[in-house]
Amino acid sequence: MPLIEPRTLKGFRDYAPALMIPRERVLQTARAVYRSFGFAPMDTPALEYAEVLLGKGGEESDKLVYRFRDHGDRDVALRFDLTVPFARFAAQYVPQLGTPFKRYAMGPVWRGENTAAGRYREFAQCDFDTIGTTANAADAEVVLVVNALFEALELGDFTIRVNNRLVLNGLLESLGVLDKPVPLLRALDKLLKMGRDKVVEEMQREAGVTAEQAARVLTLAEAEGSNADKLTRVESLCGGNPKAAEGVARLRELLAVAAAGGVPDGRVRLDLSIARGLDYYTGTIYETFLTALPGIGSVCSGGRYDNLAGLYTKQVLPGVGASLGVDRLLTAMEELKHPWLAGLTTTAPVLVLQFPGASLVECVTLATELRRANVGCELYPDGAKLGKQFQYAEKRGHTLAVFAGPEELSAGVVKVKNLAARTEVGVPRGELVATVTAELARAKP
Amino acid sequence: MPLIEPRTLKGFRDYAPALMIPRERVLQTARAVYRSFGFAPMDTPALEYAEVLLGKGGEESDKLVYRFRDHGDRDVALRFDLTVPFARFAAQYVPQLGTPFKRYAMGPVWRGENTAAGRYREFAQCDFDTIGTTANAADAEVVLVVNALFEALELGDFTIRVNNRLVLNGLLESLGVLDKPVPLLRALDKLLKMGRDKVVEEMQREAGVTAEQAARVLTLAEAEGSNADKLTRVESLCGGNPKAAEGVARLRELLAVAAAGGVPDGRVRLDLSIARGLDYYTGTIYETFLTALPGIGSVCSGGRYDNLAGLYTKQVLPGVGASLGVDRLLTAMEELKHPWLAGLTTTAPVLVLQFPGASLVECVTLATELRRANVGCELYPDGAKLGKQFQYAEKRGHTLAVFAGPEELSAGVVKVKNLAARTEVGVPRGELVATVTAELARAKP
Numbered sequence: 001m002p003l004i005e006p007r008t009l010k011g012f013r014d015y016a017p018a019l020m021i022p023r024e025r026v027l028q029t030a031r032a033v034y035r036s037f038g039f040a041p042m043d044t045p046a047l048e049y050a051e052v053l054l055g056k057g058g059e060e061s062d063k064l065v066y067r068f069r070d071h072g073d074r075d076v077a078l079r080f081d082l083t084v085p086f087a088r089f090a091a092q093y094v095p096q097l098g099t100p101f102k103r104y105a106m107g108p109v110w111r112g113e114n115t116a117a118g119r120y121r122e123f124a125q126c127d128f129d130t131i132g133t134t135a136n137a138a139d140a141e142v143v144l145v146v147n148a149l150f151e152a153l154e155l156g157d158f159t160i161r162v163n164n165r166l167v168l169n170g171l172l173e174s175l176g177v178l179d180k181p182v183p184l185l186r187a188l189d190k191l192l193k194m195g196r197d198k199v200v201e202e203m204q205r206e207a208g209v210t211a212e213q214a215a216r217v218l219t220l221a222e223a224e225g226s227n228a229d230k231l232t233r234v235e236s237l238c239g240g241n242p243k244a245a246e247g248v249a250r251l252r253e254l255l256a257v258a259a260a261g262g263v264p265d266g267r268v269r270l271d272l273s274i275a276r277g278l279d280y281y282t283g284t285i286y287e288t289f290l291t292a293l294p295g296i297g298s299v300c301s302g303g304r305y306d307n308l309a310g311l312y313t314k315q316v317l318p319g320v321g322a323s324l325g326v327d328r329l330l331t332a333m334e335e336l337k338h339p340w341l342a343g344l345t346t347t348a349p350v351l352v353l354q355f356p357g358a359s360l361v362e363c364v365t366l367a368t369e370l371r372r373a374n375v376g377c378e379l380y381p382d383g384a385k386l387g388k389q390f391q392y393a394e395k396r397g398h399t400l401a402v403f404a405g406p407e408e409l410s411a412g413v414v415k416v417k418n419l420a421a422r423t424e425v426g427v428p429r430g431e432l433v434a435t436v437t438a439e440l441a442r443a444k445p
Numbered sequence: 446m447p448l449i450e451p452r453t454l455k456g457f458r459d460y461a462p463a464l465m466i467p468r469e470r471v472l473q474t475a476r477a478v479y480r481s482f483g484f485a486p487m488d489t490p491a492l493e494y495a496e497v498l499l500g501k502g503g504e505e506s507d508k509l510v511y512r513f514r515d516h517g518d519r520d521v522a523l524r525f526d527l528t529v530p531f532a533r534f535a536a537q538y539v540p541q542l543g544t545p546f547k548r549y550a551m552g553p554v555w556r557g558e559n560t561a562a563g564r565y566r567e568f569a570q571c572d573f574d575t576i577g578t579t580a581n582a583a584d585a586e587v588v589l590v591v592n593a594l595f596e597a598l599e600l601g602d603f604t605i606r607v608n609n610r611l612v613l614n615g616l617l618e619s620l621g622v623l624d625k626p627v628p629l630l631r632a633l634d635k636l637l638k639m640g641r642d643k644v645v646e647e648m649q650r651e652a653g654v655t656a657e658q659a660a661r662v663l664t665l666a667e668a669e670g671s672n673a674d675k676l677t678r679v680e681s682l683c684g685g686n687p688k689a690a691e692g693v694a695r696l697r698e699l700l701a702v703a704a705a706g707g708v709p710d711g712r713v714r715l716d717l718s719i720a721r722g723l724d725y726y727t728g729t730i731y732e733t734f735l736t737a738l739p740g741i742g743s744v745c746s747g748g749r750y751d752n753l754a755g756l757y758t759k760q761v762l763p764g765v766g767a768s769l770g771v772d773r774l775l776t777a778m779e780e781l782k783h784p785w786l787a788g789l790t791t792t793a794p795v796l797v798l799q800f801p802g803a804s805l806v807e808c809v810t811l812a813t814e815l816r817r818a819n820v821g822c823e824l825y826p827d828g829a830k831l832g833k834q835f836q837y838a839e840k841r842g843h844t845l846a847v848f849a850g851p852e853e854l855s856a857g858v859v860k861v862k863n864l865a866a867r868t869e870v871g872v873p874r875g876e877l878v879a880t881v882t883a884e885l886a887r888a889k890p
Contacts, residue, residue: 001756003756003757003758003759004496004497004756004757005757006497006533006534006536006537006754006757006758007494007497007537008489008490008493009490009492009493009494009515009519009521010517012490012492012493013490014487014488014489014490014534014537014538015486015487015488015489016487016534016538016542017485017486017487017542017548020485020486020487020488021485021486023486023488024476024486031469034792035792035793035821036793036816036819036821036822037793037816037821037822037823037824038791038792038793038796038821038822038823038824039792040462040465040466040790040791040792041460041462041465041466041468041469041792042459042460042461042462042465043459043460043465043468044453044459044460045453045454045457045458045459045567046491046553046555046567047454047457047511047555047567048453048454048457049452049454051449052449052451052452063516064516066492066513066515066516068511068513068514069513070454070511070557071508071509071511071557072455074454076454078491088451088452089451089459089461091451092451092452092459093459093461097461097462097790098837098840100825100826100837102823103462108491110491110492112515112516122490122491122492130826133826133827135826135827136805137799137805137808137809137824137826137827138826140805140809141824141826144809144813148816253805256806257805257806257809260806260807260809260810260813261809261810261812261813262813262817309451311446311448311449312448312449312450312451313448313451314448345485345542346483346485347479347480347483347484347485347486348480348481348482348483351483354582360581360582360585360698360702361701361702361705362705363582364582364585364589364702364705364706365705365706367706368589368705368706368707371481371482371593372707374481376480376481376482376483377481377482377483378482378483378547379482379483379582379586380545381545381575381578381580381582381583381586382578382580382582392543392545395543
């Protein structure tokens with residue numbers, strides 16, 4: 001039989017250990033942070049009725065969905081995000097589960113997108129949300145979660161940009177152009193990319209506003225100075241508009257909570273130019289930028305919405321949340337030569353070698369002792385030449401090698417080699433665990 | 446617009462927090478155990494070329510595969526196990542990654558099966574394998590991993606049944622019926638279900654053996670007594686057949702390693718009747734049974750194979766591994782009223798209440814202090830009536846509630862309530878962390 005070519009589909013990738021180890025670490029870090037704020041895990045199926053998933057993001061995005069007929073001729077589709085299935089879930093279960101309902105979800109989603117821009121057709125999302133409450137405490141908490149998450153990810157400095165759609169809507173209302181928010185905000189979102197003049201042009205052309213109105217929208221978006229200065233500016237520009245006033249009040253409280261929650265000064269920045277899409281978000285908006293890599297865009301974004309599950313239930317479920325782009329983040333970590341991606345391909349710090357001719361039972365006894373002391377410990381499976389076993393240990397990134405030849409064994413001694421420092425000590429058999437534990441503690445970066 | 450009915454596909458299910466919290470714990474436990482033996486994580490895409498996935502398990506199983514044409518009119522399919530994609534992965538990468546290669550993988554797989562028997566069409570697998578070596582150390586290690594895993598899962602007593610296909614093949618060879626192993630072993634696999642007489646009948650009918658030959662196969666399978674007795678029995682029945690002798694030697698060493706690795710006496714049981722399928726496994730075979738629930742069958746099974754990836758590469762990759770049936774295990778845990786499934790729906794032991802009228806900033810300060818001390822801590826999002834907030838805490842399963850009304854705050858006091866014991870203490874603000882930490886340590890089961 002001819003061989004089948006071993007290959008993956010375009011836009012899909014394998015995660016070999018060197019990439020999967022840091023990926024699991026990122027997910028585990030997110031899990032621990034989300035849990036420390038009381039978010040609970042949930043999951044939904046990868047496959048759903050197409051009618052449940054489709055028609056939410058416009059025809060353009062529907063085209064990207066993997067959709068087919070299953071064995072029972074049902075019209076089914078693979079989830080393209082974690083939000084739409086969460087909305088369906090919430091409609092079904094939140095009446096029993098009660099509110100507030102705080103959840104996180106992490107898992108793959110699928111989009112048949114153009115892969116030109118280094119995008120993958122399968123990628124992981126990692127979301128958290130609080131639903132069933134309009135309380136600003138939940139909005140402010142998002143900032144605390146994002147702050148804790150990125151501190152734990154050891155990615156260096158970062159900025160959490162916040163805005164509130166109420167402020168944007170209030171401004172548009174006070175300008176008398178609230179009937180045309182969509183083209184205006186769409187143009188505003190392009191400010192960084194296109195520059196001021198082209199945005200003004202687009203606003204005039206697409207939203208039919210005057211140059212002066214466009215300029216006022218941009219004045220707000222371009223407001224400089226401290227967060228407090230910007231809020232004062234909003235108040236003067238929007239002249240007592242109640243929507244804008246509510247947005248300002250919520251942003252002020254969010255900033256105070258961020259400070260109380262230990263977020264360093266300057267890390268949260270009001271950015272009145274971010275609008276984040278057009279229909280879904282209705283209140284606070286978040287984006288997160290790495291100081292070392294601003295070019296890759298926001299690595300964690302989200303916002304407040306008025307009603308999560310309106311397509312499936314009459315129960316109104318307001319909420320707020322954000323999503324970590326796990327695979328974009330991994331790309332960033334690769335670019336930044338993040339220490340988590342140092343190419344380590346082992347999960348156990350110690351390799352127990354099998355001295356050629358040594359008894360397997362003896363080697364297993366050593367390894368078992370170490371594991372009982374909570375030291376991760378791999379056993380080389382056979383008595384290959386020691387050089388080969390050491391090579392394996394170095395390639396995989398073990399920290400220590402433990403071994404005992406017949407001479408050592410009869411003298412009641414075990415050898416512990418630090419593979420990076422290339423130092424080797426012989427220790428009495430009874431001191432193995434203590435020596436290994438001490439060596440590992442010393443070797444930690 | 447009419448509402449869309451929020452529903453999942455038949456055979457698919459949502460994981461609400463009460464089920465997802467123990468599920469994450471099971472996966473996390475498996476991850477920690479696999480890592481402690483040096484297995485490294487890897488993952489492959491959910492979607493692959495159909496030709497890569499199909500034709501491995503026979504036409505019957507191919508029918509169960511979710512298969513469709515993607516946007517580029519490619520013939521694609523969802524993975525139905527983690528082994529076939531691993532074989533494809535190994536053919537592509539193991540030449541660079543080197544051997545021995547130890548991996549674990551956990552994730553969903555999809556099969557359009559009949560759901561009558563409570564089977565799901567989406568379920569998680571959780572596999573570990575060592576490939577690139579025929580060393581018996583790897584076979585014996587499987588027993589140590591399974592033992593560590595089920596001890597960590599706190600499922601009570603369990604039995605790891607082992608066999609070796611070499612023993613079965615050696616017996617068939619010595620009986621002169623090695624050309625008909627498939628119908629013989631298929632019949633043997635039914636011994637528990639159908640009973641002795643029907644198995645003998647089937648062996649005569651399907652494999653054309655004599656009643657005496659069938660009886661000898663069954664004599665081996667039904668051997669009673671200690672593991673050592675059974676091995677001696679095999680030796681006498683197979684009369685020096687070299688295959689059987691090798692199988693016996695490997696099983697003897699495996700039992701010695703299990704003892705050295707701390708597996709309690711009696712937990713590993715030779716069971717010469719298990720054959721586990723017919724084509725794939727060639728050496729050691731494993732099944733794991735919970736003493737409290739033998740009826741659900743094996744919850745962790747595996748074996749040794751001669752060549753993982755022969756369909757994709759000429760490189761011969763022998764290996765050995767096993768797979769944890771995560772969802773079957775969860776069902777078992779539900780039946781056993783396992784404490785991990787006690788209905789807890791929170792991930793944070795402490796709920797900080799918002800005393801009606803209290804300052805949000807003050808509450809956030811309390812919660813932040815606790816989190817800094819590594820105490821998971823949720824903040825109720827608004828100043829609802831205290832009764833409602835307590836109800837929420839009890840429903841979700843928080844251990845402690847922390848709160849401070851205006852009186853307490855002005856006196857510099859915070860209240861800590863143990864929700865199970867219904868005891869409440871007021872402590873000076875500065876002693877909050879110490880009190881909460883002590884109360885939590887006391888409340889641990």
